[in-house]
Amino acid sequence: MKIGIAGTGGIGSNVALVLVRGGVRRLKLVDFDRVEAGNLNRQFFFYDQIGRTKVDALADNLKRIAPDLQLETIVLRLDEANMAATFHDCDAVVEGLDDHAAKKRLMEALAATGRPIVSASGVAGPDLDGIGTRRLGNGTIIGDFRTDADQALCFAPKVTIVAAMMAHILLEKGGYYERCQLE
């Protein structure tokens, strides 16, 4: 299964981490941004990677877990015009974009494909109690559905819990749990 990661920040970098630990070996990483010091409280990057493009830094980090990974990295700001084409060859897509309008546009752009899309809504703030799951069409959305990153800071516990739940959806859909055997 080839999985596209739309945005490799707090959500995308941590979803990719859990997917790779879960056995996924083909990923397409898409983000326009560079690693900043302020990202390190929750995103899967390291101090010595500040200034690098997120997709390249993430690719290096994921390959340290699984050197046999097949990765594509694209430095690109996703918009309505390039979303569908960027992920046309992916079996599933993870939405880890910042902007609420971009989240909506990605879900609409990929709705017709019928392929799974797993998205985040409400990952800011420290409160973990409201985290839930909703399903719309081919989409699964995880978060508290209310706390906007404009109103609250993002912290590692909530961001990584939501990211792990998102990765779990795809590991389950892709049959990755069944492939693991007790030794």
Add this chain to the structure above:
Amino acid sequence: MIRVTINGKTESVGAGTIEQLVHDKGLRPEALVVEHNFTIVKQPQWSRIRLSEGDTLELLSFVGGG
């Protein structure tokens, strides 16, 4: 008025289009995804789909952060 199910709850709404429903509820279109009878409807189609008695809708307003 017609009765439809919105986010799991039965509601009485005006017998108009999805676009009118979004407007009547005061939802921000730029953050909203609409599922109508289990299919996601893109925003440009909202004005073309009229609601019918018994329809099922899911309305999800995204908040930012990723």
